[in-house]
Amino acid sequence: MAISLTACILLLKEHHLLKSSAIQSEDAQTMTGISYDSRKVEGPTLFFCKGTKFRPIYLSMARDKGATTYVAEKPYVEGNGLNALIVTNITKAMSILGAAFYDFPQDDLHVIAFTGTKGKTTSAYFTRGILEAAHPKHVALFSTIDRIVGPDPDQRFKSDLTTPESLDLFHDMREAVDNGMTHLVMEVSSQAYLRNRVFGLTYDVGFFLNISPDHIGPNEHPTFANYLHNKLQLLVNSRKVVINAETDHFDEVYAAARTTTYDDSIYLFASAGFQPEDPTLPIDFRFDSSEADLETSKFTLIPVTDKAVELNIGGSYSLSLIGDYNESNATAAIIGAGLAGVDATTAAAGIKNVQIPGRMEATNVAGHGHVYVDYAHNYASMKALLSFLNAEYNNPNIRVVIGAPGDKGVSRRADFAKVLNEYADEAYLTTDDPGFESADAIADQIREGIDEDRVQVKKIIDRREAIKTAIEDSRPEDIVVVAGKGADPYQKVRGVDTPWPKDMVVVKEIAKELAE
Ligand SMILES: CC(=O)N[C@H]1[C@@H](OP(=O)(O)OP(=O)(O)OC[C@H]2O[C@@H](n3ccc(=O)[nH]c3=O)[C@H](O)[C@@H]2O)O[C@H](CO)[C@@H](O)[C@@H]1O[C@H](C)C(=O)N[C@@H](C)C(=O)N[C@H](CCC(=O)O)C(=O)O
Numbered sequence: 001m002a003i004s005l006t007a008c009i010l011l012l013k014e015h016h017l018l019k020s021s022a023i024q025s026e027d028a029q030t031m032t033g034i035s036y037d038s039r040k041v042e043g044p045t046l047f048f049c050k051g052t053k054f055r056p057i058y059l060s061m062a063r064d065k066g067a068t069t070y071v072a073e074k075p076y077v078e079g080n081g082l083n084a085l086i087v088t089n090i091t092k093a094m095s096i097l098g099a100a101f102y103d104f105p106q107d108d109l110h111v112i113a114f115t116g117t118k119g120k121t122t123s124a125y126f127t128r129g130i131l132e133a134a135h136p137k138h139v140a141l142f143s144t145i146d147r148i149v150g151p152d153p154d155q156r157f158k159s160d161l162t163t164p165e166s167l168d169l170f171h172d173m174r175e176a177v178d179n180g181m182t183h184l185v186m187e188v189s190s191q192a193y194l195r196n197r198v199f200g201l202t203y204d205v206g207f208f209l210n211i212s213p214d215h216i217g218p219n220e221h222p223t224f225a226n227y228l229h230n231k232l233q234l235l236v237n238s239r240k241v242v243i244n245a246e247t248d249h250f251d252e253v254y255a256a257a258r259t260t261t262y263d264d265s266i267y268l269f270a271s272a273g274f275q276p277e278d279p280t281l282p283i284d285f286r287f288d289s290s291e292a293d294l295e296t297s298k299f300t301l302i303p304v305t306d307k308a309v310e311l312n313i314g315g316s317y318s319l320s321l322i323g324d325y326n327e328s329n330a331t332a333a334i335i336g337a338g339l340a341g342v343d344a345t346t347a348a349a350g351i352k353n354v355q356i357p358g359r360m361e362a363t364n365v366a367g368h369g370h371v372y373v374d375y376a377h378n379y380a381s382m383k384a385l386l387s388f389l390n391a392e393y394n395n396p397n398i399r400v401v402i403g404a405p406g407d408k409g410v411s412r413r414a415d416f417a418k419v420l421n422e423y424a425d426e427a428y429l430t431t432d433d434p435g436f437e438s439a440d441a442i443a444d445q446i447r448e449g450i451d452e453d454r455v456q457v458k459k460i461i462d463r464r465e466a467i468k469t470a471i472e473d474s475r476p477e478d479i480v481v482v483a484g485k486g487a488d489p490y491q492k493v494r495g496v497d498t499p500w501p502k503d504m505v506v507v508k509e510i511a512k513e514l515a516e
């Protein structure tokens, strides 16, 4: 892969991003590397000076390791001797030049993208499950959990971000194409739009699943309006659009889709009982639950409009991932697969056995309660999870092990208290990615909102101890929910990813200890 200086200048001018350029070296016109990290520079590289923690010394380091051109929002003396491309927006420039450097890999992939406060990972896994049934070993996945860029086990690795930095995104797309992948299912976070990680990228199909207040605060979105605005960008950049008609703020979401997409490329779906405010709203698909219990979810997908019928995906579906909300995620996935040409029989076979790490993992501990490990970590997901378990077990005693992350999502602390007041009987407040904050102080902030006349609270900062105490306290008919981390293999503590054996592994170790 390579990019010429001339191409960089032309592309930046075309996108009105170039403020000025200073060309130093006539013989350094082609770059064979591209990076925003000085530690990764090797040979003639196009280097980006970006980030709140960027230090000019990184540019010196990049130059010493062979960088020939730098892109930045202002000139640096440390860049003397290098070609300089000074731009109005560094992250936009990075995305535009990154796509060109990796030779526009998105053009060789059918790209399906999901946004939503909840259900992105689940829907993405469901979609990949179906597409893999139709095109075995040809479907890439960029999710919060992992990135799959090829059919071999060594072409699958853990994700650091839900949507990676643009250079990493286009790099991984190129790998996927070179490994023979024909389809890509990806999650797009609102943060990805806020930070221009997907600037200029378009999708074959874009999904809007739902929105509820989250990700607002330092390092994330300043306001809910900003959060919604960034999420809507996915629709504006998708050739076909699928929207959950039951989402909050539906009118704004639908309006955003209709400004850039013809009605015949917009698909709406909703549950069978949902009554839209506007009864003429053309809902294309309805899903009708026939069974959503602790073993399975079964539902019928009903095409309503002509364009829905044409997709040939109506019929009965069964899921092994429990949780009634997963029927909505599955409906989205089936429509996505249908738009990629998959029929109902293949879709039903592809989705039925999909399991997702850290989502609804369950075990029974002898002599104690039923334990669920789940990634729920905001108000909407905790409510969906706890209300489902509450209904299925007929109002059981619910013990919840929970913490809230540091440095972000501050509103979750009050939200967790609210949902605990609504559904929990006992809360075990503990550590969950405290970052640079004190886990103890975060637990106190959650506790402030808990009605302790209604919910008994134990603060046990050691997460293992908290899980152990909750299980020990539980009776066989109780439910223990270990929330928040799902299958995360680490705790983020003061900038370090500290290894964590995963919640379910800890639960099973404790179960073994209790049995001995
Ligand atoms: C607020 C935010 O999103 N920040 C992201 C952003 O940080 P930044 O641009 O400020 O970069 P930085 O790390 O401060 O910058 C330092 C720069 O110096 C460079 N460097 C550093 C050291 C060195 O020796 N040499 C060198 O060149 C680094 O490569 C980097 O370019 O770019 C970094 C990668 O370059 C990300 O790791 C970082 O994500 C932080 C850690 C984060 O937690 N982000 C969360 C909020 C996020 O993005 N979440 C969403 C999901 C949200 C959802 O669930 O909906 C996601 O998509 O994952």
Ligand SMILES: Nc1ncnc2c1ncn2[C@@H]1O[C@H](COP(=O)(O)OP(=O)(O)OP(=O)(O)O)[C@@H](O)[C@H]1O
Pocket (backbone or CB within 6 Å): 116, 117, 118, 119, 120, 121, 122, 123, 144, 162, 187, 210, 325, 326, 328, 329, 358, 359, 360, 374, 375, 376, 377, 380, 381, 382, 384, 385
């Ligand atoms: N459609 C939904 N509505 C409400 N809650 C949901 C829905 N789908 C999943 N959940 C809950 O949210 C949790 C996270 O689901 P999932 O990982 O699919 O969402 P996500 O959008 O990828 O989340 P994040 O952005 O935090 O990574 C699940 O473990 C479940 O408890």
